[in-house]
Amino acid sequence: MTRAMLTKTLSAIALLLAFSGAARADWYSGTAEILEDAVQMEFWHDNRKQAKRCIRGVRKEMDRIDAMISADNSKSEIASINAQAAIKPVKVSSELYDLIDKALRFGRATQGAFDITFASVGFLFDYDRQLRPDEDQTREALQAVDYRLVQTDRVKRTVFLPREGMRIDIAGIAKGHAVDRAIKMLAACGSMNALVSAGGDTRAMSDRRGKPWVVEINTPGDNSDVLVRIPLNDRAISTSGDYERAFEQEGVRYHQIINPRTGDSPSDIRSVSVVGPDGIWCDALATGVFVLGVSAGMNAIEALDGYEAYIVDHHGGRHQTSGLTTEPDCSHSHTD
Secondary structure, three states: OHHHHHHHHHHHHHHHHHHHOOOOEEEEEEEEEEOOOEEEEEEEOOOOHHHHHHHHHHHHHHHHHHHOOOOOOOOOOOHHHHHHHOOEEEEOOHHHHHHHHHHHHHHOOOHHHHHHHHHHHHOOOEOOOOOOOHHHHHHHHHOOHHHHOOOEEEEHHHEEEOOOOOOOOHHHHHHHHHHHHHHEEEHOOOOOEEEEEEEEEEEEEOOOOOOOEEEEEEEEEEEEEEEEEEOOOOEEEEEOOOOOOEEEEEEEEOOOOOOOOOOOOOEEEEEEEEOOOOOHHHHHHHHEEEEEEHHHHHHHHHHHOOOOOEEOOOOOEEEEOOOOOOOOOOOOOOOO
């Protein structure tokens, strides 16, 4: 074989190997971050290089959303709204306007149990330093808590907070929005089967190539004890619990979910998971049900078409809506 023929043969082999590597159909996984929570994605793709581009795209999208909605980021659009409270309306992006508009509708749907103005009192809590507002501070801050006071103008695309000290925080739907966006991006990137999770929010696209995706609900605060497993095909699930950011003082547990009517942390429920077709709705409903309590929360979900709930109350009792599908014989099982 001549040197020229050998060179052509080696080049052909290299091209074949490169092509076969790029076209490898397999499961791919990646991570990102949103609001200091890890975003985990698992998806099927028939092209390895394209799959890697998909992961980079989702990471970039999570960073973009985080920069828009993080109340702790002084440069975010949310921070700009809060900084101008009682001063003037703030023009926002179409995406943020739509998210705030949805959040206000969630407030009406939950009779105020989900209220983005909870942040007016919520920001007074420091969970790392275990600090909370006193009664006078809480009473004063609650005067600015009422989602019905938020003024929006769709034509001008502005948001106005009419009272001094008023704040909003849409973290209660941000992760639901993030996983919905991530699934849409993976679909546009060529994947047909995927699962994305961010904290307690998960969204599935299709099934796991012939098998259902399965999401485990654990005993609150104990990831080793699985209470129930829920199959998830083309659905979303959101879990809110009292164990994510919390501390106890004088026998009272204070956590990141705030009752907008009292400024205190609800104590009737330890965790609530809501399953449904829309990640943002699941996210908002999980928070709303937590505030409403077991009885009112169960009734609220039962009245909604397409949504189901699983609740663990403060005694450890378990409650689920009538239409919730779970995997059989999994109660009190443990992960390996």
